[in-house]
Amino acid sequence: xxxxxxxxxxxxxxxxxxxxxxxxxxxxxxxxxxxxxxxxxxxxxxxxxxxxxxxxxxxxxxxxxxxxxxxxxxxxxxxxxxxxxxxxxxxxxxxxxxxxxxxxxxxxxxxxxxxxxxxxxxxxx
Amino acid sequence: xxxxxxxxxxxxxxxxxxxxxxxxxxxxxxxxxxxxxxxxxxxxxxxxxxxxxxxxxxxxxxxxxxxxxxxxxxxxxxxxxxxxxxxxxxxxxxxxxxxxxxxxxxxxxxxxxxxxxxxxxxxxx
DNA sequence: TGGGGTCATTAGCCAAGCTAATGAGTTAGG
DNA sequence: CCTAACTCATTAGCTTGGCTAATGACCCCA
Numbered sequence: 001x002x003x004x005x006x007x008x009x010x011x012x013x014x015x016x017x018x019x020x021x022x023x024x025x026x027x028x029x030x031x032x033x034x035x036x037x038x039x040x041x042x043x044x045x046x047x048x049x050x051x052x053x054x055x056x057x058x059x060x061x062x063x064x065x066x067x068x069x070x071x072x073x074x075x076x077x078x079x080x081x082x083x084x085x086x087x088x089x090x091x092x093x094x095x096x097x098x099x100x101x102x103x104x105x106x107x108x109x110x111x112x113x114x115x116x117x118x119x120x121x122x123x124x125x
Numbered sequence: 126x127x128x129x130x131x132x133x134x135x136x137x138x139x140x141x142x143x144x145x146x147x148x149x150x151x152x153x154x155x156x157x158x159x160x161x162x163x164x165x166x167x168x169x170x171x172x173x174x175x176x177x178x179x180x181x182x183x184x185x186x187x188x189x190x191x192x193x194x195x196x197x198x199x200x201x202x203x204x205x206x207x208x209x210x211x212x213x214x215x216x217x218x219x220x221x222x223x224x225x226x227x228x229x230x231x232x233x234x235x236x237x238x239x240x241x242x243x244x245x246x247x248x249x250x
Numbered sequence: 251t252g253g254g255g256t257c258a259t260t261a262g263c264c265a266a267g268c269t270a271a272t273g274a275g276t277t278a279g280g
Numbered sequence: 281c282c283t284a285a286c287t288c289a290t291t292a293g294c295t296t297g298g299c300t301a302a303t304g305a306c307c308c309c310a
Contacts, residue, residue, distance in 0.1 A: 017265075035289060048267055050290060055265095072275050072288040100247050108243045115240030118233045122225050142297075160258060173298055175259060180297095197257040197306050 016059075019044070020052055021089065024061055027078040028086045032065075034073050061085055141184075144169070145177055146214065149186055152203040153211045157190075159198050186210055 016024065023038055033041075039049035053076055056062040061082035067073035078086070101109060141149065148163055158166075164174035178201055181187040186207035192198035203211070226234060 019266075036287090044266090045268060046289070047269080047291080051266070054290095070276075070288085074289065104243065104247070111236060111239045112243055114236045118229065118237055122229070144297075161256090169297090170299060171258070172260080172300080176297070179259095195257085195307075199258065 016085070016089075017052075017055075020056055021086075023049070023052055024056055024078060024082050025086050025090075027062060027076060028083050032075040032077040034067075034075060038076065056082070141210070141214075142177075142180075145181055146211075148174070148177055149181055149203060149207050150211050150215075152187060152201060153208050157200040157202040159192075159200060163201065181207070 035049050039046045062076050065075045160174050164171045187201050190200045
């Protein structure tokens with residue numbers, strides 16, 4: 001129906017920064033985390049992460065819920081809408097990547113695949 | 126003498142942003158350019174490039190010289206000091222990279238080399 | 251010789267990082 | 281058991297490096 005159209009339009013409106021998308025995708029992938037955990041994961045300071053969370057929350061893509069067992073803590077989770085944004089963005093990225101990769105020979109693709117393994121070793125040995 | 130020590134200290138003081146270093150290195154590599162040319166090369170707007178040039182000029186790493194044949198234009202060139210900064214930074218980067226690359230097998234290094242060629246094709250076909 | 255275009259630059263906005271400070275809540279030591 | 285120290289999240293306010301709009305000098309063509 002026109003719900004999917006609405007979704008598209010809404011997403012077109014929303015422009016996420018790299019760090020915002022990164023946090024959102026991380027939440028979708030790994031579930032709820034506290035702001036502190038997120039700041040460590042993203043290598044930014046807690047206030048910076050707080051700002052990122054605020055933006056995502058204002059856009060309705062994540063929600064804060066208090067931790068029942070520790071009043072200081074807060075859990076941040078991706079909303080249904082947030083999951084949808086990640087899924088759709090990934091779909092578009094994959095489409096782009098696929099169109100570029102299809103211009104390569106199978107041999108070239110294999111070389112790239114091996115390279116990613118080596119690069120991973122290089123950066124985090 | 127202690128001139129080299131002073132150089133090091135001065136360089137330690139100076140913290141160049143990525144875009145500043147990129148412009149400086151480009152000038153060292155390719156000689157004088159106008160601000161406009163630099164902004165096109167770096168994919169930023171002329172005012173942004175102007176700000177970058179100002180910072181480099183204030184640090185004594187580049188100099189502006191008017192174009193004799195066209196009063197609107199200005200040439201930006203790396204100073205001797207700017208060349209030294211680029212050379213030293215490259216030296217340190219190369220040292221780091223070399224230490225990481227030497228942990229790889231020759232086969233792995235060859236794979237990486239081939240991958241860079243393919244990636245270049247992929248990004249700018 | 252004057253009017254449209256090109257260049258560098260200035261002014262001022264915004265996003266996203268940072269440090270320092272605050273306040274609520276937890277925990278450990280006496 | 282209670283207080284002092286710590287741990288979170290959050291707020292306040294700074295800095296940097298992008299941006300657009302505006303300005304002023306200058307070139308060139310008709």
